[in-house]
Amino acid sequence: MSKYWSPLxxxxxxxxxxxxxxxxxxxxxxxxxxxxxxxxxxxEAINGAVNEDLRLYPDPNCEALIxxxxxxxxxxPEQTFVGNGxxxxxxxxxxxxxxxxxPLMFADITYSFYKVYAxxxxxxxxxxxxxxxxxxxxxxxxxxxxxxxxxxxxxxPTAELLSLEAIRTLLEQNRDVVVVIDxxxxxxxxxxxxxxxxxxxxxxxxxxLSKSRALAGLRVGFAFGSPELIDGLNRIKNSxxxxxxxxxxxxxxxxxLQDEEYFxxxxxxxxxxRERVAEQLRGLGFRVTNSKANFLFISHDDFAAKDxxxxxxxxxxxxxxxxxxxxDNYLRVSIGTDDxxxxxxxxxxxxxxxx
Ligand code: PMP
Numbered sequence: 001m002s003k004y005w006s007p008l009x010x011x012x013x014x015x016x017x018x019x020x021x022x023x024x025x026x027x028x029x030x031x032x033x034x035x036x037x038x039x040x041x042x043x044e045a046i047n048g049a050v051n052e053d054l055r056l057y058p059d060p061n062c063e064a065l066i067x068x069x070x071x072x073x074x075x076x077p078e079q080t081f082v083g084n085g086x087x088x089x090x091x092x093x094x095x096x097x098x099x100x101x102x103p104l105m106f107a108d109i110t111y112s113f114y115k116v117y118a119x120x121x122x123x124x125x126x127x128x129x130x131x132x133x134x135x136x137x138x139x140x141x142x143x144x145x146x147x148x149x150x151x152x153x154x155x156x157p158t159a160e161l162l163s164l165e166a167i168r169t170l171l172e173q174n175r176d177v178v179v180v181i182d183x184x185x186x187x188x189x190x191x192x193x194x195x196x197x198x199x200x201x202x203x204x205x206x207x208x209l210s211k212s213r214a215l216a217g218l219r220v221g222f223a224f225g226s227p228e229l230i231d232g233l234n235r236i237k238n239s240x241x242x243x244x245x246x247x248x249x250x251x252x253x254x255x256x257l258q259d260e261e262y263f264x265x266x267x268x269x270x271x272x273x274r275e276r277v278a279e280q281l282r283g284l285g286f287r288v289t290n291s292k293a294n295f296l297f298i299s300h301d302d303f304a305a306k307d308x309x310x311x312x313x314x315x316x317x318x319x320x321x322x323x324x325x326x327x328d329n330y331l332r333v334s335i336g337t338d339d340x341x342x343x344x345x346x347x348x349x350x351x352x353x354x355x
Contacts, residue, residue: 008120015116018320027343029334030318032185032295034214036269036337038252039262042215045255046248058250060242068254069222073194078227081234082253083244086184086208086221087113089233090150092240093204093223094121096232097178102147107136109327111156111182123147134158134289134297134327138166142173149174152182154190157322157332159291167193171200178229180204185293187212187267188274194224201226211294212267213256220245220253270294274335280345284354299330303352315347 001010018031037043062082070080083089094117098104103126106114118125126146131137135158141149149170154161162170171179181193183205193205204225210216223233237244245253256263274296278288281298289297299305309321309331320332333344 012119013116015113019318021318024316026313027317027336027340029295029336029340029344030320030332031216032211032293032332032334033216034211034266034270034294035335035340036214036266038214038218039256039259041259041262042213042252042255046218046252049248049251054247056247058243058245058247060238060244062245062250065220065245065250065253068257070224072257073192073224075194075197075224076227079197079224079230081223081225081230081237083221083223083233083237084249085210085219086182086206088219088244089206089221089223090114090180090182091117091120092233092236093150093178093180093206094118094123096236097148097180097204097229098123099147102145105141105143105146105149106151107155109134109155109158109324111152111184114150130155130158130326135160136162136166138162138169138173141170146177148177148180150180150182152184153193154185154188154291154293156185156293157295157297157320157327157330158289159185159293159295159297159332160289161190161292164191164193164195168196168199171196171203175200175202178202178204180206183207184211185295187263188271188294189292197224197226201228204229209253209256212270213263214266215252215256218249218252220249220256270335273338273341276338277333277335277341277345281348284349284352295332295334297330297332300352305329305331308348308351311351312344312347317344317347319344 065082066077066080070077100122103124104118105126108127108129128140179202183192186192197203204223207222209220278296281288286298286300306321312319
């Protein structure tokens, strides 16, 4: 606390990101990054942009990237927005579409940034409890008086996916407010709600290059929706920072969308590894939610998640532990390379006394 802080600063409870320790080299299975490098074509494009043009501001309208992203999904540029990672777009969306006089509806166990942004923008959360299996209880995501809905699909950290039909039901139940579907993990086996944008002008779909395109360090995210929603985001963006993406990010992101073959190769690999590791963990007595993301959400009745987390950390493997009611006996484990996952499995077996 400082006497120089505004009341807003003093009231915030900032998000705590997954740790990025520097003390030694860990096997990092704690922040859902890709274990694979970015496409070689992306690196080439970024290298090509390292030249004296860096003295010039980047294109404030991000035209080339918006063109590439809209064409990729069969949309128009007026239905497409780009930002510095999906976190920035989420912040813009909270400011653009949610009325502080009305509560914002989201799950009690979900991406923890939603609570942080709600506080920042003076929005009261209307929390919907996940069901006994940690699934999204769709029938409860409606009502009178709320000012909007936000759901990650798949949900984080539970990794469970809603079908396109379920998303359509959600939209039918919430016709008068903006529904944000955060698809950070959609490319690992899900079906994107982008297909529904033509039918619902209140739908905003947010995606990122951070996970399935192995570019968390480049900070590039997208939003897709009706032209009126995209206009709303642009009003907010241009009131904060009109040069959202830098020249290197703009070039790298276009190249990422053009290398479909590599994208398919690394997402298929992550999915195959996920299925293999999930099966082995079930064999060891772990409960493993049905993941369609690049991470697993696991718990074991006989072993405390926090102890496993600390023991793995001690042995050089970082996973994510959440000290949060209902999920404090779960671990979130990002999918690494096959070798990394074999080390994780070997250590886990040793700790729980399986040979
Ligand atoms: N949404 C969800 C559900 C996430 O888990 C993350 C990653 N932590 C993000 C959005 C943000 O991703 P980025 O800003 O890297 O695009």
